[in-house]
Amino acid sequence: MSKIIVVGLGRSGISLLDYYSDRYEMVFAYENNQNIDISKFKKYENSNNINFFLGENPTGDEEADIVYLSPGISPNEDFAQKFIQRDICVTNEIELAYSIAKDANFIGITGTNGKTTTTSMLGDIYKKYDENTYVVGNIGNAVLSSISLAKTKANFITELSSYQLETIVNFRVHIAVILNITPDHLSRHKTMENYKNAKYNITKNQIEGDFLVLNKDDESIDINLENVKSKVIYFSMKEKLKNGVYYDTEKGSIISTINRKEEEIIKVKDIHLLGKHNIQNTLACVTVSILDNIPTALIAEAIKDFKAVKHRLQKVREVDDVIYVNDSKGTNIDSTLKAIESIDNDIILIAGGYDKMLEFDDLIKGFNGKVKTLLLFGATKKLIRDTALKYDYKDIISLKNLKQCVQIAKIIAQKGDVVLLSPACASWDMYQSFEERGDEFIELVNNLK
Incomplete structure (x- = not known):
């Protein structure tokens, strides 16, 4: 009987337990969080092959055939x-899902920012073309959970974080996308080189006939293309590409020249998303879709129908001529800067959260006169405040929690202002996820009178 170790019982861990619960393998499930809600494990009471170890991690000395x-x-x-040194495979649930559904068409999207919007938009395009399509991965849906629902030859539009890409073994995507690279998750990866290498793992198992889609405008993407077996196709906001997809500023259109065939795909005015960065995200979606032979008329139709993703520049409500925007997905500095750039009104910015060992100089320098007041909460509020003062930015209020931030924003906001929750930090100091943080913001705003 095989011995399976599962470490961490969030969405991916639960998907693994669901998969193994009626199988012959013996499963040892570990969860280090002592405050986890154990009610979600009740459904496994009759699964004699699952053993729980709550409040602890394995030691690395346990017998195991594979560790997830x-x-x-x-x-x-x-x-x-310790497991790795003993030649025991350490991987994740995506690897198992891939081994089960090898006839599937995996599309992988990674990058520091824009992954969720791009994955969601691309998912909508593919669903218009083929209903046998699933939007999965870091976006919140475990890949493994969708495998049992899918027919053969399904499309899996997969958002991939650096954390997930770190532990893939054989997982291969037919089309890989790297949107951009900016400093993030350095508390985990320690160096930018490690962070980039985790992202570049998306190309690890690609073969001839696969594609790698890259942002031509991002000089930080320095992947060694000599080691890439797939065909590289670029998209660009700045350059008219001879074989790629670009934004033509004169025509106000997205143009494809893939296979040397010039074609206008969609007018930018028909994209219902804020900010230039979302034109880049749309360029990536168009590139992938054309490479996978989806008709261009259908691509344009899906993009025209697409609206902002929840927690990403999501307009929540307008109160007394003040607009409240939920950008809880803005978990790093570059993402928040893009949110600020996309808004033309004066901004009351709510920021702060988990400390990922980043410096906030670029955030403050990127205000460009748009941020009239900075409301801070969370573990990084002192660090952000000190950085702001260093640049002589003094319109700062430090608060205890998000509720206080929304209350103060309501008091100080003037007609025409935008109250923007874009924390530039992860949520883990006070919340389980950025979704939980965003949901609280939505509730607080909807309760304003």
């Missing part, structure tokens, strides 16, 4: 390294 890590758990943890 939650994305939130680093393979550099001591216990994980």
